Amino acid sequence: MTTPTTVLTVAGSDSGAGAGIQADLKVFAALGAYGTSVLTAVTAQNTRGVDAVLPLPPQTVSDQLDSVLSDFTVRAVKTGMLGTPAVAGAIAEAAAAGRLPQLVVDPVLVATSGHRLGVVEAVVRLLPYARVATPNSAEAAALTGAPVTGVAEMTAAARALAAGGAEWVIVTGGDVDTGDEAVDVLHGPDGTTVLRAPRVPTRHTHGTGCSFSAATAVRLALGDPVPVAVAAAKEYVTRALAGARDWELGAGRGPMDHFGWSA
Numbered sequence: 001m002t003t004p005t006t007v008l009t010v011a012g013s014d015s016g017a018g019a020g021i022q023a024d025l026k027v028f029a030a031l032g033a034y035g036t037s038v039l040t041a042v043t044a045q046n047t048r049g050v051d052a053v054l055p056l057p058p059q060t061v062s063d064q065l066d067s068v069l070s071d072f073t074v075r076a077v078k079t080g081m082l083g084t085p086a087v088a089g090a091i092a093e094a095a096a097a098g099r100l101p102q103l104v105v106d107p108v109l110v111a112t113s114g115h116r117l118g119v120v121e122a123v124v125r126l127l128p129y130a131r132v133a134t135p136n137s138a139e140a141a142a143l144t145g146a147p148v149t150g151v152a153e154m155t156a157a158a159r160a161l162a163a164g165g166a167e168w169v170i171v172t173g174g175d176v177d178t179g180d181e182a183v184d185v186l187h188g189p190d191g192t193t194v195l196r197a198p199r200v201p202t203r204h205t206h207g208t209g210c211s212f213s214a215a216t217a218v219r220l221a222l223g224d225p226v227p228v229a230v231a232a233a234k235e236y237v238t239r240a241l242a243g244a245r246d247w248e249l250g251a252g253r254g255p256m257d258h259f260g261w262s263a
């Protein structure tokens, strides 16, 4: 194998390893990229929910960022859980200094268990530097202040968030009732497109958002335009959900299948 392309995730640790840093690194490896990681927080978490959260000091986050960026040629970066406004501020500063190329911002605010993992104001600071932002319906609602319950509202939210600074926004609809399809709405300089894929009938959806944004980052790192990158990420998620449908890992919402990919 030739030297792989390097990508970076700035996110929280999920001890159950279905979401967060662990999901990101699995996706990076599955798609043939070399993954580096900057931890923002440590969560005690499993398939049933989040039990505890320890945010790391902003200096510790900046130190990790400096170590990675001073030694690796990072082609794309994704951010997930940032934890605190102070950490988000440190990341925004790096973005403003042009140190975070092809930035994918997954505005993680709340885990499915309802546990708060971030604050709106912190994420908003990062959006102007995002090549792509990937809010789910709840995050889009929190960021815009308007409910997001259908494709029309997803479209309005994507447009509002793009107007607020991100170059491209894709509002993901894993939790939106769209029948037997999983529908996402992309808005950017080329206009608005609706992405549709078969909805995988499974309760094991832990880490879909993290995996989607991580796959998008890999494809951007490899040179894909944004619409191509998110379409590939959607295919990845659909296949990884289907692969783990019958897995029995934990008693709650289990993780996805990142095995068996050839880059």
Ligand SMILES: Nc1ncnc2c1ncn2[C@@H]1O[C@H](COP(=O)(O)OP(=O)(O)OP(=O)(O)O)[C@@H](O)[C@H]1O
Binding pocket: 019, 111, 112, 135, 136, 137, 172, 173, 174, 175, 182, 183, 184, 197, 198, 199, 200, 201, 202, 205, 206, 207, 208, 209, 210, 211, 212, 233, 234, 237, 238, 241
């Ligand atoms: N059951 C499903 N079948 C097919 N695709 C799905 C399903 N659930 C989610 N997706 C897709 O997964 C991607 C991530 O979207 P989603 O809205 O689930 O993110 P999220 O809510 O942030 O995930 P997380 O569970 O990590 O918080 C989108 O492309 C969405 O359409």
Ligand SMILES: Cc1ncc(CO)c(N)n1
Binding pocket: 011, 012, 013, 014, 019, 020, 021, 043, 045, 080, 081, 108, 110, 111, 112, 117, 206, 207, 208, 209, 210
């Ligand atoms: C660490 C972490 N990041 C993101 C999410 C969102 O799925 C999660 N549950 N845990």
